[in-house]
Amino acid sequence: MKIISYLKENQISVGVIQDKKVIDVSAQFPDVLSIIKAGSEGIERINKILNSNPEQKVLKSEYLLSPITKLERNVICVGWNYLEHFNERSRQDIDLPDRPTIFTKATSTVAGPYEDIPYPENFTNQLDYEAELAVVIGREGKHILEKEASDYIFGYMCANDLSARDVQQSHGGQWFMGKSMDKSCPLGPWLVTKDEITDVQSLDIFCKVNGKTVQSSNTNLMIFPINRIIAEISKAMTIMPGDIILTGTPSGIGLKQNPPMLLKKGDVVEVHIPEIGGIKNQIVAENVL
Structure with a gap:
């Protein structure tokens, strides 16, 4: 799993890269650190999002931040x-x-x-x-x-x-x-x-x-x-x-x-x-x- 922080409408958002596109998970996690602290339970929550056919968007590299x-x-x-x-x-x-x-x-x-x-x-x-x-x-x-x-x-x-x-x-x-x-x-x-x-x-x-x-x-x-x-x-x-x-x-x-x-x-x-x-x-x- 590739987890990112990126700018979305001038706000820091959290996403997962899948098939060269980004799936936003900011509704569940305010930042990447919160995913890390959630451990395996956090990964399970993300996997549920990924398995629900979420919207995928193309991400421009210039919007990527430090994870x-x-x-x-x-x-x-x-x-x-x-x-x-x-x-x-x-x-x-x-x-x-x-x-x-x-x-x-x-x-x-x-x-x-x-x-x-x-x-x-x-x-x-x-x-x-x-x-x-x-x-x-x-x-x-x-x-x-x-x-x-x-x-x-x-x-x-x-x-x-x-x-x-x-x-x-x-x-x-x-x-x-x-x-x-x-x-x-x-x-x-x-x-x-x-x-x-x-x-x-x-x-x-x-x-x-x-x-x-x-x-x-x-x-x-x-x-x-x-x-x-x-x-x-x-x-x-x-x-x-x-x-x-x-x-x-x-x-x-x-x-x-x-x-x-x-x-x-x-x-x-x-x-x-x-x-x-x-x-x-x-x-x-x-x-x-």
Whole structure:
């Protein structure tokens, strides 16, 4: 099932994609987060709607929003989760971690799958891309066993963890500022429920900039698989329905291209995971108030 948030008559609506058309379920659910929190009962309610021969409408891609439009908590992120990307690190004195490296992005980073992304030139001159698989949590849990972690997953999205490389290094080694620019985490194009994915640890993942492939990998190359990541996070904090976990980016970031390929205004960045879909965002001038 592919669940979306979209604009309908200037209002945020909730729908399900079926046969490349949208079926509106807003009468039952005010937002996608309410579907996630309803769990299996929410999916059953949607299936009843789908089985009732509902009206289907063509949806223009520009009306698509981030599937979860308003986050209740920061986006949880994993760094250095592909070995070749770890080997791209700026500091060679850092050893390969034996546990996932966790950081977060602010709630205001969320952007739509086709939304323009503002370039904050007064903040950074090293804006970079990071193609990632996003995991959406469906159940509350703590101290979760790795072998049971998949039971807590609701679904998956494409993500781009846009990063300010210079700022990442200028705040005492803390990445939060360099990762938390407004609109620096486009998500989508929809939330795919986990039953649609046969093996989440065997998904191709790509990033293109202006049509050129700059990242190409597979989730089977993750150092820490998704179940391990969830188990590790839940040792410290209770995971909640609607939590978003970015699972790391492969090698090929712009800073490490030869020559470097840092983003500039006008660039178009795409993230594609074939079994899930693709997002496409243009970098534009920031509208400074």
